[in-house]
Amino acid sequence: MRFLIALFCITSVFYSCQQESVCLTPQVVVTNASFAKRDTANTIRDSVLKGGRVFFGEATIYYNDIISNSAFSFPLSPNKDSIRLYVQTDTTNILPSALDTISISYTRTLAFISVACGYQTFYEIKKVSTTGNQIDSVAISNPGVTNNLSIKHLRLVFKK
Amino acid sequence: MFLKNSNIRIAVLACLFVGAAFKVDAQKDTTYKPFSYVRVGLDLARIPVSLANKTFNAYELQIESNFRKDIWMLSEFGFGNSIASNQYVKYKSSNVFLRYGIDKTFFDKEFPGDLDNSFVGLRYGLSYVNRSEAAYAIFDPIWGNSTGLIKQKNVMAHWLELIAGFKVELRKNLFMGWTVRGKALVNPKAFELLPPPYLAGYGRGDKNTAFGYSFYLLYGFGNRFMKK
Numbered sequence: 001m002r003f004l005i006a007l008f009c010i011t012s013v014f015y016s017c018q019q020e021s022v023c024l025t026p027q028v029v030v031t032n033a034s035f036a037k038r039d040t041a042n043t044i045r046d047s048v049l050k051g052g053r054v055f056f057g058e059a060t061i062y063y064n065d066i067i068s069n070s071a072f073s074f075p076l077s078p079n080k081d082s083i084r085l086y087v088q089t090d091t092t093n094i095l096p097s098a099l100d101t102i103s104i105s106y107t108r109t110l111a112f113i114s115v116a117c118g119y120q121t122f123y124e125i126k127k128v129s130t131t132g133n134q135i136d137s138v139a140i141s142n143p144g145v146t147n148n149l150s151i152k153h154l155r156l157v158f159k160k
Numbered sequence: 161m162f163l164k165n166s167n168i169r170i171a172v173l174a175c176l177f178v179g180a181a182f183k184v185d186a187q188k189d190t191t192y193k194p195f196s197y198v199r200v201g202l203d204l205a206r207i208p209v210s211l212a213n214k215t216f217n218a219y220e221l222q223i224e225s226n227f228r229k230d231i232w233m234l235s236e237f238g239f240g241n242s243i244a245s246n247q248y249v250k251y252k253s254s255n256v257f258l259r260y261g262i263d264k265t266f267f268d269k270e271f272p273g274d275l276d277n278s279f280v281g282l283r284y285g286l287s288y289v290n291r292s293e294a295a296y297a298i299f300d301p302i303w304g305n306s307t308g309l310i311k312q313k314n315v316m317a318h319w320l321e322l323i324a325g326f327k328v329e330l331r332k333n334l335f336m337g338w339t340v341r342g343k344a345l346v347n348p349k350a351f352e353l354l355p356p357p358y359l360a361g362y363g364r365g366d367k368n369t370a371f372g373y374s375f376y377l378l379y380g381f382g383n384r385f386m387k388k
Contacts, residue, residue, distance in 0.1 A: 057303065058302070062302055075300065075302050075303065076303075079303055112353060112355075114366050115249065115355070115357045115366055118249040118296050118297070119249070119296045121298060
């Protein structure tokens with residue numbers, strides 16, 4: 001009897017270790033964009049945006065306040081093939097010339113994470129365009145958007 | 161190329177390792193009778209877990225017979241079911257599996273008919289997996305949640321195992337034995353879209369390598385002296 005109890009305990013511990021019932025893998029999939037600026041010699045250099053704001057989401061109800069940052073993050077939509085975000089370079093200036101629209105087109109892939117975490121949508125950025133009021137151009141540094149949070153995907157180059 | 165797949169690399173190394181252990185004796189025993197003693201066993205380790213666990217069950221049998229003085233040929237087979245039901249995915253799977261392999265024993269017989277021994281071995285496992293249609297949900301507080309279905313699919317799984325263990329005779333012709341197993345899936349791409357939650361005979365379907373163990377209770381019959 002003691003042998004059977006020991007067998008049950010050992011096998012239960014072993015097999016419970018094999019089953020992942022709680023999702024431990026990060027489920028955040030965001031696009032990371034950095035800021036850059038052209039200097040007087042027209043060379044593009046990394047820069048910091050101060051006092052800006054980025055709007056995104058369905059009906060543009062979400063925003064990121066950029067107090068003094070060199071980069072920001074935003075999610076792409078798992079339900080659409082393109083999104084728009086709005087970059088306000090100066091929150092005190094509400095004139096349309098202080099606002100830029102960035103349009104991002106991408107393809108979506110369903111990616112299996114684990115049995116406990118299910119699926120996430122990964123993206124491949126295909127095209128980015130901007131209205132060009134304050135932003136000179138947007139470069140795609142890395143088109144693949146996955147749950148690897150350390151990758152920079154876009155580079156927003158501001159005018160001088 | 162071929163060896164770029166890390167699982168295949170592990171499998172090839174395992175084959176080389178076991179191959180070295182399976183060096184055939186130069187002197188042939190002409191009185192030796194292969195397949196004269198057969199053992200049939202049940203993996204007891206699976207039973208309590210399968211009865212207690214609501215998410216998977218697996219049952220396994222083994223049949224083996226002597227082939228050479230220190231080599232046993234064997235087959236292990238079984239079946240199992242598993243279910244994944246959480247907020248992200250809902251689906252079921254069932255599979256039957258078969259393993260073929262050989263064990264190489266280490267120790268000489270201490271007396272005629274002595275069958276206590278330790279061994280290393282190699283197994284090739286294959287399994288027919290039936291995975292049901294799966295429902296998934298992706299939660300996104302900003303853009304809205306999305307749901308979808310993944311079609312039902314039947315898949316063949318192949319894996320290799322490097323094993324080690326021992327068997328001792330408890331009473332006449334009644335044996336027990338532990339086996340520890342290192343496993344590597346040969347075709348992990350077959351499960352890329354959605355693996356079974358648990359693959360009986362292998363382990364977690366979403367892992368390319370697995371570690372497992374068996375605890376067999378076996379009954380032997382035939383000519384235990386293995387002589388003509």
